[in-house]
Amino acid sequence: MKLQVIYCNHQTARLDVRERLAFTSDDQLAEAYTQFRGSFPGSEAVVLSTCNRVELYTAQDDEGGAPGHVELAEFFSRFHGIPIEEFFGDLLTHNGPDAVRHLFRVCSSIDSMVLGEPQIVSQVKNAYRRSEENQACGPLTNALFQGAIRVSKRVRSETRLAEGRVSIASVAVGEFARGIFDRFDDKTVLVIGAGEMAEETLRYLQDDGVREVLVINRDPQRAEVLAREWGGSGYGMEQLHDLLGRADVVVSATGADQPIVDAEMFRRARKGNSDQPVFVLDLGAPRDISPDVAEIDDNVFLYDVDDLQATCERNRKLRSREIERALGIIDEESDRFMQEVYHRATGPIVKRLREQWLEVSEQELERLRTKLGHLEEEDMGQVEQTIQRIVNKLLHPPLETLRNEAREGTPHGLLEALRRLFHIHD
Amino acid sequence: MANVTVFCFLASYSVALVVELLRLQKQSPTRFLGGYAFAAAGFLAHTLFLWNQGRASELPPLLSSSRDWTLVLAWLVVGFYLFVITFDRQVSIGVFLLPLVLALVAASYFVVSTPNDALLTARHGWTMLHAASLAIGMAGVLAGIVLSLMYLLQHRRLRHKYSGADGLRLPSLERLSRINWWSVMVSVPLLTLGMGSGLVLKMIGSAESLSLADPVIVVNGISWLSLTGVFGWMLLTPRATGKQVAWRTLLACAFLLLTVVSLLVLPQIGLESGHGGVVLHDDCLICRGDTL
Numbered sequence: 216m217k218l219q220v221i222y223c224n225h226q227t228a229r230l231d232v233r234e235r236l237a238f239t240s241d242d243q244l245a246e247a248y249t250q251f252r253g254s255f256p257g258s259e260a261v262v263l264s265t266c267n268r269v270e271l272y273t274a275q276d277d278e279g280g281a282p283g284h285v286e287l288a289e290f291f292s293r294f295h296g297i298p299i300e301e302f303f304g305d306l307l308t309h310n311g312p313d314a315v316r317h318l319f320r321v322c323s324s325i326d327s328m329v330l331g332e333p334q335i336v337s338q339v340k341n342a343y344r345r346s347e348e349n350q351a352c353g354p355l356t357n358a359l360f361q362g363a364i365r366v367s368k369r370v371r372s373e374t375r376l377a378e379g380r381v382s383i384a385s386v387a388v389g390e391f392a393r394g395i396f397d398r399f400d401d402k403t404v405l406v407i408g409a410g411e412m413a414e415e416t417l418r419y420l421q422d423d424g425v426r427e428v429l430v431i432n433r434d435p436q437r438a439e440v441l442a443r444e445w446g447g448s449g450y451g452m453e454q455l456h457d458l459l460g461r462a463d464v465v466v467s468a469t470g471a472d473q474p475i476v477d478a479e480m481f482r483r484a485r486k487g488n489s490d491q492p493v494f495v496l497d498l499g500a501p502r503d504i505s506p507d508v509a510e511i512d513d514n515v516f517l518y519d520v521d522d523l524q525a526t527c528e529r530n531r532k533l534r535s536r537e538i539e540r541a542l543g544i545i546d547e548e549s550d551r552f553m554q555e556v557y558h559r560a561t562g563p564i565v566k567r568l569r570e571q572w573l574e575v576s577e578q579e580l581e582r583l584r585t586k587l588g589h590l591e592e593e594d595m596g597q598v599e600q601t602i603q604r605i606v607n608k609l610l611h612p613p614l615e616t617l618r619n620e621a622r623e624g625t626p627h628g629l630l631e632a633l634r635r636l637f638h639i640h641d
Numbered sequence: 642m643a644n645v646t647v648f649c650f651l652a653s654y655s656v657a658l659v660v661e662l663l664r665l666q667k668q669s670p671t672r673f674l675g676g677y678a679f680a681a682a683g684f685l686a687h688t689l690f691l692w693n694q695g696r697a698s699e700l701p702p703l704l705s706s707s708r709d710w711t712l713v714l715a716w717l718v719v720g721f722y723l724f725v726i727t728f729d730r731q732v733s734i735g736v737f738l739l740p741l742v743l744a745l746v747a748a749s750y751f752v753v754s755t756p757n758d759a760l761l762t763a764r765h766g767w768t769m770l771h772a773a774s775l776a777i778g779m780a781g782v783l784a785g786i787v788l789s790l791m792y793l794l795q796h797r798r799l800r801h802k803y804s805g806a807d808g809l810r811l812p813s814l815e816r817l818s819r820i821n822w823w824s825v826m827v828s829v830p831l832l833t834l835g836m837g838s839g840l841v842l843k844m845i846g847s848a849e850s851l852s853l854a855d856p857v858i859v860v861n862g863i864s865w866l867s868l869t870g871v872f873g874w875m876l877l878t879p880r881a882t883g884k885q886v887a888w889r890t891l892l893a894c895a896f897l898l899l900t901v902v903s904l905l906v907l908p909q910i911g912l913e914s915g916h917g918g919v920v921l922h923d924d925c926l927i928c929r930g931d932t933l
Contacts, residue, residue: 391799391802393813394795394798394799394811394813394814395799395813395814395815396813396814396815397812397813397815397816397819398815489882490880490881490882492814492815492883509800513796513800513882513884514882514883514884516799516800518802522802
């Protein structure tokens, strides 16, 4: 069994690298899964692509046929049309228990830019769902992702990682927007995109007193629905230019694969308004706002997800004690998960062995019933129980040994020995 | 009580500044309370000192000597500092204000400390108006300098995506800009009133004619005009950016402060103008040097 992850994230790769490797739409992801299945038919796969990370989890029963680090990097290169040497150094890989531990850390938000942020759990769930829809996952990845979600719940309930300001949006609003504005009840907020991240941002902004909310989306109806929820107005993308000029706070979190606001557009929108500070938060990956928008004038304060890094590091330090506790839980759960995985690998042999022995005992019991027909039903029951106990006692030592061996890894040698000793066939 | 010296509150303010600097490293209730206690103790000693000085000269501290006037100015700044941190424990305003306070207290050693005999015969109403408006106006100028510096620093940090992990907690740009605007709006009319009342004092108190070519008058006039220029520009340009306001306020206020401090200190090193010393006129409290 081979379980591995190949990935780049906000700690290992710059935003521009992550942008190029990201899978930004469902269609792109579906195509990626199709190509992956074509290239590695025996392998399960789950892609986790968010603004902070691009990760590919693979699992395969047959270690020999599983793709390696380089083959997966070549897959990225082929799919995105990027020469491998341009990103190979930014990719990391983990195998076996380390891969499991990595996903558990990611899902528990230990690995997130903002420690304890809740969005990552739904992003992990969505990633698995997409894989399932594209028939790319299997029993191993299923167990892995179910385990990750279970561990994240445990971490959140047993530690204080999720307390306080934890999401990217809340840090951005709390640390940066409040550095610019004293109050928000007289500010106009423009939200571009109507996804989960946009909703999260709006919630924090409204907590800070924002009243006027404008929501823009490619689908105006979806914009309307979200805007109505927050007492604002929804618009289609064609209104972007006009609304940009009105906004004091711009939050963009779309899934666009290239910037939707460039410097020229922003300059024109701000014409006659350049004396007013504007806080622009680009939560998209790839970026929604061209970086040169920040150079238009001194009153444009543009931040993207990478800019939040320093603040997140500070949060991380403050919560280091909670991290220790969370890591303890993750280690414990990773070990347990791996034992289950190894144990699962012994399952078919154990099942066959037990079935074989029970079959023999059943045959012998049948003969006994024929020969000792005078026995009362109660006496025959006692005999059956005795034989059952004998079978169990005889099975116990080899199964116990197998279980102990499986704690350290799949006991291939022992399984082979059992197959040969007891003539067990798949 | 009678033994309180300048050194007492100078030392207290120095410790308060050190604690403020330590708070940049780590915010904690103990450090806040420590800094607050030292600043408040210094403020109390400062108040007692000025009280004693006033009683000794039988004049309000604002009028007793240039040294006391400088100390009253420092006292106003400390009062402002204590007021701010009472309501906002997080803000790092002490890092900016306390060095100014220490500079003013230290500068007081270099200015005239003897009471002015002329004031004993002068009209107290006019002299009090003159000294008080200049002192409060100058406190506004100092606030303008500090707020402009804080604005520019905060602006720089935000533009460079730096959120204050260094422990320096600054108010928002919007708040700094608003308070800065008011500091100029308040200080310029008060300074104008102080200078105008000084002229009135001169006219009613001396037969000597006032020379507009006097370098002291020229320097004072230019610095006042520059600040008044900023005042007018701010009134006429409501759409000015916060950064523009901060830079202009900083330059004009710093120029005025430099002028005033120079005029206070220069007489002590023997530099005099043809204006009866380095003074705007003989009765001007902040510029009269040793002629008071």
